[in-house]
Amino acid sequence: MNASKESPFRGLGLNDKKTIRSWAFFDWANSAYNLVITSTIFPAYYTIITSDKNPETIDYVTFFGRKFVNSALYSYSMSFAFLVIAILSPILSSIADTRGNKKVFMQMFTYIGSLACCGLYFFKLETLELGVILCVVAAIGFWGSLVFYNSYLPEIATVDQQDKVSAKGFTYGYIGSIILQIICFVFVFKPDWFGITDDSIPARLSFLMVGIWWMVFAQIPFKNLPKGSPNFRTNKNVFTSGFNELNKVWHQVKQMAYLKRFLFAFFFYSMGVQTVMLVATIFGEKELHLPTEKLIATILILQLVAIPGAMLMSYLSSKKFGNVNVLIGVVIIWIGSCVAAYFIHTEYQFYALAAVIGLIMGGIQSLSRSTYSKFLPQESPDHTSFFSFYDVAEKVALVFGMFIFGFIDEQLGMRNSVIALTVFFILGLLFLLHLKKVEPKTVIVN
Template sequence: MQNKDDKKVIRSWAFFDWANSAYNLVITSTIFPAYYTIITSDKDDSTIDYVTFLGFKFVNSALYSYAMAVAFLIIAIISPILSSIADTRGNKKIFMQLFTYLGSLSCCGLFFFKIETLEISVVLFILAAIGFWGSLVFYNSYLPEIASIKEQDKVSAKGFTYGYIGSIILQIICFVFVFKPDWFGIVDGSVPARLSFLMVGIWWMVFAQIPFRNLPKGSPNFKTQKGNIMLSGFSELKKVWGHVKQMPYLKRFLFSFFFYSMGVQTVMLVATIFGEKELRLSTEKLIGTILLLQIVAIPGAMLMSYLSSKKYGNINVLIGVVTIWIGCCIAAYFIHTEFQFYALAGVIGLIMGGIQSLSRSTYSKFLPQESPDHTSYFSFYDVTEKVALVFGMFSFGYIETITGSMRNSVIALAMFFVLGLLFLFFVKRVAPKTITKIYS
């Protein structure tokens, strides 16, 4: 069995966040959505921007939301199958590598993204998302295996901190090409952005070798595989759900996580496009704002870890953070100036990393710590998140399509946060004494 709290293993695990968070910043948050909006826009503020994809006509930003929803739906379907195989054969690292190479190579392929290659580029965008989120199923499942319960908040926050630092470093490198292309003799205005996509793929692939070299292969259960291997993963989820139903605090936490995840990830994925379409902010200002958001997120994740472990407990801190998210969504509906956007981004930055890190470590603490099926439990966690994101991204794009404004979509996200907050209060009501330290 893997010795827990080994500093080298934990550091290597955190480096996976360093490697793949470049995708999350450049592709989902800054340069790619800004580039996508620019090349799919008709540059006329009085008209709605449409694109044609596979013979169908879409609002450009709605197509972006739908593409992400498709990626999350695919992950929700295939991750139970793969996690079951990984738990049974103890080879989760192989699947972590498979999704990493799928995602990184797809990012490299986005170097060829122009309006003429829109359809294949959207497909590569979907594949990159599948690679990123698919690898996290197996990455997250290592947490209870490499860290003791008292260290899991700290280790989880360490991963997010490494991710923010690594992604910021690459983002700054990309900035040099985007803002100073003349230094390199670049005359095609699309090359700097497309070069950024290529660098993300290379960065992701290269730094992922650190965890691949030092993380354990997995935790084999040596169970005999029975029945159809394509159905066994869903049988595992059904078994996990059976265990979850016997732990009311875990069941209610997952319901809460489902609803507030609809909001958290959707806000992060559409923030740049919102600033571009609703506030008409320049690409430079948007990218600078998102970079600032990432920097602020580092102390935010560390602060949430401290408050939960040393002061108020995980659930109490989550209640406070979700409440702030509700306020942010309401504020987003009313903002009209770039300075209001900057202020809101600063607040979101503080709570963005914290809620993700704290959600992961809280769930990890709730699990049976000696269970050999951590991948199955985290597959359930990730399926919950991905299904939530399918609903979140689809509803965001659909509400914008029928109302003509992304602001109305943001208000819908606030309602998801409210439901998540209610279930967090329900969690506290059924907290068993054996885990009260998680609450207070």
């Protein structure tokens, strides 16, 4: 396609380098949350302050008068956050679509999430309830903003460029988050350089820096991305029309066998992928008793490996094997990784497994987003509704994934929770294999 061709649905110049670069900078801004809060320092800090340091005992915490296993409380709180997003995003997408102001909602969720991260500076064991609530609010801010961020993809890039552009976003995200993570490391590992004597301050200072980083760098996409075009529906209630839109999208999806089967596959393997990413640090801390410094450094290396992983999968899908074939191969690797996690007992086994997961982690997210975008009716003026459906499917998957993980953790232990994730990946794999039996009605993807 001609790079200067105008989008028929938003008036944006497709494949415009400045627009794409600005869009990718939103990943740069918010991925600091995903690395520091989701994957490294916050889970490690949470586990440390809620643990009695005795590997022979189970660590319990009291949350608003009820007793929980500490890791299970974390899982349940994340499950609740995703449930809130699954309920809110259709309503907010409807309002954004009606008023043509989806960038406003990107901004709103960004400020909510970043300010919650700043608030985590005050999180200590004696303020457990506050810390967990702010953690939930930060997650809502992060994932809520992605509903509107993702919907820009088919509006800024032609179908043949969407794999590359999606991977560019993830690559920016990994680079930006690693830069901030290294800055945080200086405080965490060398607090004496700054005269810090309170052991909790370096981690809490990291949470504050994430909020500031997220807020500041988000101004780049906020400045350059268009706000969206209004599609006024004055005869509809915006608080119900979002769910009506999801129902409408679902009826359209049911007529597109390829897209429907892909969404089922995505639903199940997302239950596994996102849950692993959210609990990996806690697993290393609780099950393997790894020192915090080594654990955080390992997760950082995992992020570094994820950059070439995302680029490699973009290349393999676009130039060699096609999206679905690459996804099948990646999901098979995820299945093997979950089985391996059940049996690992040493730090070097954990490092090896982390390297494998890092290679496939960013790639499966980037490729899933661009594959879904390719399957959409490209002439549609309303990609926000389609991506709202995509995001709701992912969040509902996470509600189930995190809740099931936490429940099995409380009943049978975390290792059994990890092996249970294999079932999700197997179901996703079966739908991907079934997908190959149906030809797509929009864009052919091998």
